[in-house]
Amino acid sequence: MRRLLTTVATLLALAIGTAHADVGLLELPAQGEDGPIQVFYPTAQHAAPVQRGPFELQIAEGAAPRRGNGRLVVISHGSGGNAWVHSDFAKRLAEAGFVVALPLHRGDNFRDMSEVGPASWKRRPLEISRAIDAVAADARLAPLLSLDRVGMYGMSAGGHTALTLAGGRWSPARMRQHCEEHLADDFQSCVGLALELKDDGFDGLRKAVALRVIRWKLDDASSYGHTDPRIAAIVAEVPYAIDFDPASLAHPAVPLGLVRAGRDAWLPHAYHVDSVLRACQGCTLVADLPTAGHGSLMSPQPPGLSGTAAKLLRDPPGFDRALVPQAQGRAIAFMQQHLLP
Template identity: 50%
Template sequence: MGIVERASETVRIPLTVFYPTAQAEQPVKKGPFDFSLAVNAQPDSGPHPLVLISHGSGGSPWVHVDLARTLVENGFVVVMPEHHQDNYKDFSDPGPSTWKLRPAEVSQAIDLIAQDPLLGPVTSTEKVGVYGGSAGGHTALSLAGGQWSPARFRDHCEAHIAEDFSSCVGFITRLNGGWLDGLKKLTAKVVIRWRFGDATPYRHEDRRIRAVIAAVPFAADFDLSTLVKPKIPLGLILAGQDINQIPRFHGQAVQHTCETCTTIADMPQAGHGMMLSPLPPLGSTDSIAYQLLSDPPGFDRSQLPALHQKVADFFKSHLLTP
């Protein structure tokens, strides 16, 4: 599998691209991970269909390499844009402020690949797929025609701050049953009311995007009536033990509303971290990242290669047809 990274002062959105190549792979270290990749290799002749992966809050391309490899083995070029101020290098503004930007960043990434001297000539950008997990799942729902607003985020957190606390505050803190829980909930509500009063409905359309998958998405701020019949094929991946985005407020709410969606996987033993493969180091067992992203007891990661193939099959069925 080939890899190139595109970043410069003139490119606002850095890109990591994986693609089919006949060149030999070499050991490559990226952050805490060791991979086998062909860096800056000559791509196989195309055209190859294109899938973009929209990472979760604070995410990186390296936690999606296993999925990328499966997609590449099925003939796809895979592009991962680094979302502005909501990535592993810069986690300064996660949440609704950057969710407004993400769908347009996906479109800009398609433009950049189409113009890329190495990959543009071998990549088809006429029928594109998008996969997103968590905040990336929010991006995918937006691209499917879903309409959301920061005010809906505020209203959800006003009503369900205790049940869905981590969705409203992220990785800052957790409720633990202690005497500070009341203060945490009150503070969160005050900040959310102050920051997210915008009732403007947000959506994004790009006619090149023909199919999307939302994995364990943040979805509580969507007007679900806009997702009854999405504009393009929408696949869902759900995790029954997700405590970061409580399923009944998010993925299950979309699943129960949508009349045309495909449930690619509904994994009752999985947690929010099932979308990450390889799973990153999460720190000690008392860290917030460990508590929200580690695999619940009973979840078997050996299921993930089959899931990744289902993702590839979904995109093949919708992007490779005439």
């Protein structure tokens, strides 16, 4: 019966995504050290072209919100990311009746990558909680929502945030241990975009430099975590996961869905999402895309990528982007199943 209900919900979400529905966009201003929050929501006003950097959105900017299904979903972007590469998904969630908030994570976004990694990971879950607070304090949005059952979705470093909010406990020292043991096989998740193995005779030196920096920076054995009682369902897409204590994810605090990309060159699934699936009892593999790369579900795709970032984020040859809305539909169905009456 549960499988049947899930299938019906998936079909409903896919149907909703193809129906005409207008979506509004508001920006909640930065507060204190937190960045601005982009909010997508149902509206009765018609969409028009809106430019955000290199992205053109069809959206009703500043339109009056109307009540949808009464639920909020918060999306956490990946390292160096922003709201706009998740805007197609946010619009589909809004078309399904959700209000969707996308905070800009301090020190780890497209404008500022000065604190990528553990420094940001400690803050990110708290920034998600404060994003919920900001929506709750907005006179236009709060009357339309019940915030006792909030959904949360995160991609990559945002997936790390998602696992934390699901009850996971992580430690920089765990990351160091993993990288000491698996540096060659999981090089990019250990060093990010700073270095790349090139099989040119200098990889030994690159590994030695990487290990020296890793051992210097990741000497903190403290365990970090943060949950929010308002969050009732979470999906982690290609999550960064090597630094989590598996036992802390054996029984997540809320229903936890996962998205796996079979050709992820940045966070190989064998070390990341698969480790969560092995540890977790009751997690749902919401979408499994064997031909997808790390950035394949970003939609629209970020333009102008070059160098290592392009190799890690562009679609692998042969990936069919028609799979993207299908995966989004399954994530929407997961939220509907766990957040709606």
